Amino acid sequence: MNISVPKGTKDVLPEDSYKWQFIEESARQVAKAFNIREIRTPVFEHTELFLRGVGETTDVVTKEMYTFEDKGGRSITLKPEGTAGTARMFIENGLANQPLPLKAFYITPCYRYERPQAGRLREFHQFGIEVFGSAQPECDAEVIFAASSFLNKIGVKSTRLELNSIGCKSCRAEYNKALKDYFRPHLDAMCSTCRDRFEKNPLRMIDCKEEGCKKITANAPKILDYLCDDCRSHFEKVKSLLTGLGVEYTINPDIVRGLDYYTRTVFEFVSTDIGAQGTVCGGGRYDKLISELGGGEVPAIGFAAGLERLILLMDNTSVPFPEKPVPAIYIGGMDENSRSKAFELVSKLRQSGVAAECDLMARSVKAQLKYADKCGAKFVAIIGETELESGKVDIKKMADGTRENIALADICEYIGKNN
Numbered sequence: 001m002n003i004s005v006p007k008g009t010k011d012v013l014p015e016d017s018y019k020w021q022f023i024e025e026s027a028r029q030v031a032k033a034f035n036i037r038e039i040r041t042p043v044f045e046h047t048e049l050f051l052r053g054v055g056e057t058t059d060v061v062t063k064e065m066y067t068f069e070d071k072g073g074r075s076i077t078l079k080p081e082g083t084a085g086t087a088r089m090f091i092e093n094g095l096a097n098q099p100l101p102l103k104a105f106y107i108t109p110c111y112r113y114e115r116p117q118a119g120r121l122r123e124f125h126q127f128g129i130e131v132f133g134s135a136q137p138e139c140d141a142e143v144i145f146a147a148s149s150f151l152n153k154i155g156v157k158s159t160r161l162e163l164n165s166i167g168c169k170s171c172r173a174e175y176n177k178a179l180k181d182y183f184r185p186h187l188d189a190m191c192s193t194c195r196d197r198f199e200k201n202p203l204r205m206i207d208c209k210e211e212g213c214k215k216i217t218a219n220a221p222k223i224l225d226y227l228c229d230d231c232r233s234h235f236e237k238v239k240s241l242l243t244g245l246g247v248e249y250t251i252n253p254d255i256v257r258g259l260d261y262y263t264r265t266v267f268e269f270v271s272t273d274i275g276a277q278g279t280v281c282g283g284g285r286y287d288k289l290i291s292e293l294g295g296g297e298v299p300a301i302g303f304a305a306g307l308e309r310l311i312l313l314m315d316n317t318s319v320p321f322p323e324k325p326v327p328a329i330y331i332g333g334m335d336e337n338s339r340s341k342a343f344e345l346v347s348k349l350r351q352s353g354v355a356a357e358c359d360l361m362a363r364s365v366k367a368q369l370k371y372a373d374k375c376g377a378k379f380v381a382i383i384g385e386t387e388l389e390s391g392k393v394d395i396k397k398m399a400d401g402t403r404e405n406i407a408l409a410d411i412c413e414y415i416g417k418n419n
């Protein structure tokens with residue numbers, strides 16, 4: 001077969017899946033501690049949702065979406081991120097009528113048509129948290145603390161939290177004016193995307209990755225100097241709450257985030273250990289998204305962490321994963337009768353939840369031992385005629401080579417105690 005995996009996608013192989021399980025399990029545990037419940041929304045949505053929810057001037061919408069027409073002639077898009085679908089779910093199911101805040105998390109694949117490179121894929125996975133209903137700075141601090149707790153839980157210590165506020169509609173209006181005044185004389189030297197954004201959404205120009213544009217942007221007015229009193233005191237409170245929680249941060253006035261729906265607090269957890277794609281987690285407040293999508297005025301805040309980038313970071317900085325799961329015991333057999341006995345014992349162990357393995361390949365005893373060793377079994381027992389007669393077998397502890405003679409009927413109990 002010469003069909004390969006599509007560009008920008010990856011298989012998770014059996015020997016690596018324990019890393020994913022560890023990260024996902026940690027995410028679930030943190031969510032539980034914060035009283036955040038899981039949601040699952042479809043992998044595809046109506047394209048319109050992302051046009052309105054993510055923003056028509058964003059890279060995600062203009063360049064990166066997997067959009068196609070389905071057989072019924074509808075425009076469908078594979079989710080490039082998790083927030084828009086979550087917001088749609090919130091509105092469509094009338095969740096605003098339930099006690100607020102509504103706190104939800106998801107672990108989901110996302111799809112973006114990007115140029116694949118380290119930490120940048122076309123199918124990737126996000127763990128995200130969204131909280132609807134609270135505009136309080138405590139809510140910002142809670143969500144950021146949840147992200148930081150998650151990173152701590154998986155052992156990632158080398159990221160820096162960068163924080164900014166991009167204000168609300170009213171301070172943004174004045175800031176946009178200042179930006180336009182600043183950029184106007186430089187427009188000819190800027191890329192076509194920036195020129196396009198100049199009229200539509202000048203804030204987005206700050207996010208341009210073109211070297212020429214970046215140089216010009218470096219001296220642009222900073223949003224923090226244009227915050228209105230409410231946004232400023234909101235931001236001050238978020239900062240002092242984070243300090244109170246022992247969460248360190250640096251202020252980065254250039255973070256505007258890649259999606260249009262953000263207001264006020266925005267943040268990123270950034271690493272310098274995984275190359276150019278250093279942002280492992282990004283989020284912010286999006287107080288206008290729900291109303292823009294046709295719901296009521298519901299403030300909200302959330303984040304998403306990229307799981308592939310986290311695994312890359314953990315591998316690159318030697319953050320230990322838990323040990324690979326291995327069978328507690330391998331029970332081999334020398335002939336047909338003893339193989340049947342091994343099969344019976346292994347099945348019993350499995351029913352009581354103990355990971356056990358036996359021969360499925362009709363191998364010689366020597367080859368069975370080799371396989372048992374390869375798959376990392378902690379104990380190995382080989383049954384033959386003698387063992388069947390005596391009803392006892394030597395169980396070898398692979399870590400130190402010690403053996404104990406145990407009744408076949410007691411294997412389950414022995415492994416239960418010693419595993």
Ligand code: ATP
Nearest residue numbers: 114119120121124258279280281282304305306309
């Ligand atoms: P970037 O600056 O890397 O393009 P972004 O601003 O587009 O990131 P978000 O939309 O905020 O990213 O997505 C949240 C997180 O999802 C990112 O911080 C990153 O960890 C992960 N992520 C985003 N795009 C990709 C991708 N193409 N491949 C792998 N992970 C990704």
Ligand code: MG
Nearest residue numbers: 059060112258
């Ligand atoms: Mg991106």
